[in-house]
Amino acid sequence: MDLRHEYGWPSPLPPSQRVGPAATLALAALLLVAGCGERKAERPDNAPPARASQDGDHWQQIASVLTHPRCLNCHQVEMPLQGDGRPHIPRVERGPDNMGVAAMRCSNCHKSGNNQASGVPGAPHWSLAPESMNWSGLSTAELCQQLLDPKRNGGRTPDDLAKHMGEDPLVLWGWQPGADREPVPIQHDKFMEVFRAWVAAGTPCPQQEQSEDSA
Amino acid sequence: MISVEINGEQRELDVDPQMPLLWALRDHLDLTGTKFGCGRALCGACTVHIDGEAARSCSITVGDVDGKKVTTIEGVSGPVAEAVVGAWRDLDVVQCGYCQSGQIMSAITLLTKNPSPTDADIDSSMVGNICRCGTYQRIRAAIHQGAKKAGGEA
Numbered sequence: 424m425d426l427r428h429e430y431g432w433p434s435p436l437p438p439s440q441r442v443g444p445a446a447t448l449a450l451a452a453l454l455l456v457a458g459c460g461e462r463k464a465e466r467p468d469n470a471p472p473a474r475a476s477q478d479g480d481h482w483q484q485i486a487s488v489l490t491h492p493r494c495l496n497c498h499q500v501e502m503p504l505q506g507d508g509r510p511h512i513p514r515v516e517r518g519p520d521n522m523g524v525a526a527m528r529c530s531n532c533h534k535s536g537n538n539q540a541s542g543v544p545g546a547p548h549w550s551l552a553p554e555s556m557n558w559s560g561l562s563t564a565e566l567c568q569q570l571l572d573p574k575r576n577g578g579r580t581p582d583d584l585a586k587h588m589g590e591d592p593l594v595l596w597g598w599q600p601g602a603d604r605e606p607v608p609i610q611h612d613k614f615m616e617v618f619r620a621w622v623a624a625g626t627p628c629p630q631q632e633q634s635e636d637s638a
Numbered sequence: 639m640i641s642v643e644i645n646g647e648q649r650e651l652d653v654d655p656q657m658p659l660l661w662a663l664r665d666h667l668d669l670t671g672t673k674f675g676c677g678r679a680l681c682g683a684c685t686v687h688i689d690g691e692a693a694r695s696c697s698i699t700v701g702d703v704d705g706k707k708v709t710t711i712e713g714v715s716g717p718v719a720e721a722v723v724g725a726w727r728d729l730d731v732v733q734c735g736y737c738q739s740g741q742i743m744s745a746i747t748l749l750t751k752n753p754s755p756t757d758a759d760i761d762s763s764m765v766g767n768i769c770r771c772g773t774y775q776r777i778r779a780a781i782h783q784g785a786k787k788a789g790g791e792a
Contacts, residue, residue, distance in 0.1 A: 525759070
């Protein structure tokens with residue numbers, strides 16, 4: 424049920440009628456949808472499992488999830504992104520606990536679940552990832568190295584990472600993002616098969632390559 | 639049944655737990671000082687306090703506040719709230735006024751947590767409250783004056 428109609432919300436406008444950056448901020452506030460991205464074709468439940476015949480395939484499939492906006496939008500330096508990677512509206516800063524500043528906190532809007540009426544996404548402990556876990560601007564090779572570095576992954580072993588990917592409710596939100604947001608590209612059970620296979624193979628990373636930022 | 643303390647009074651709400659808190663406040667409790675702006679947590683007009691934290695009531699369900707304390711513009715009290723409201727009056731901040739209850743709720747949260755904010759602190763905390771009349775300069779001045787009145791700024 425679309426609760427926007429139930430509670431008298433205006434219907435979302437089609438993308439062609441959404442305002443551009445030149446419109447006034449107040450008008451933009453009325454028209455832009457928090458956290459949304461245009462929905463892409465969703466992978467069906469019965470899609471074949473990701474091919475995992477080689478270790479490199481494992482990592483590339485994992486990277487396709489970790490670099491998806493549902494993950495990457497909050498693995499940023501100072502401010503989160505939203506939708507397909509545009510700036511978060513309203514602007515919110517990291518703050519000392521990764522959850523914003525005095526009167527502008529993540530929890531001002533984001534609660535423990537997706538809000539059906541407003542479309543605002545939610546999951547437990549909604550926050551930016553710690554700054555040490557910034558993934559923006561990394562190549563997939565750099566991301567692989569960072570993910571395995573205890574100084575930059577929250578002190579996690581590969582098994583801890585698998586547990587994190589398998590159980591953390593904020594991570595799991597990426598598969599159930601609500602509204603018209605695109606979920607991450609691989610079904611969760613298939614993703615975990617690939618992730619565990621990658622761990623069992625010794626977490627091989629691809630050859631170092633230059634990131635876009637350093638190129 | 640949802641049990642919520644609203645402006646110091648315990649209330650029982652027999653509504654759909656998925657109902658936006660803003661709807662319950664305005665339509666079921668007649669607390670119309672909190673305004674509907676965008677309905678998507680983008681403008682700040684619906685800001686209330688939940689357990690002392692600023693929150694956008696359009697994007698929070700009644701079920702989210704079960705067992706919690708909600709304060710609306712009608713129920714703000716204490717030295718910081720009085721200083722902020724007084725400054726708002728002294729500086730005649732309001733133009734059309736539609737956004738101002740949300741502005742004041744955020745300003746109270748800011749000064750409660752940061753009694754002596756810089757301009758940058760004000761900007762980073764108030765950025766989620768939009769004023770289409772453009773009263774931002776007076777809002778900032780009133781927050782500084784409120785900080786002085788509340789004892790935070792020299």
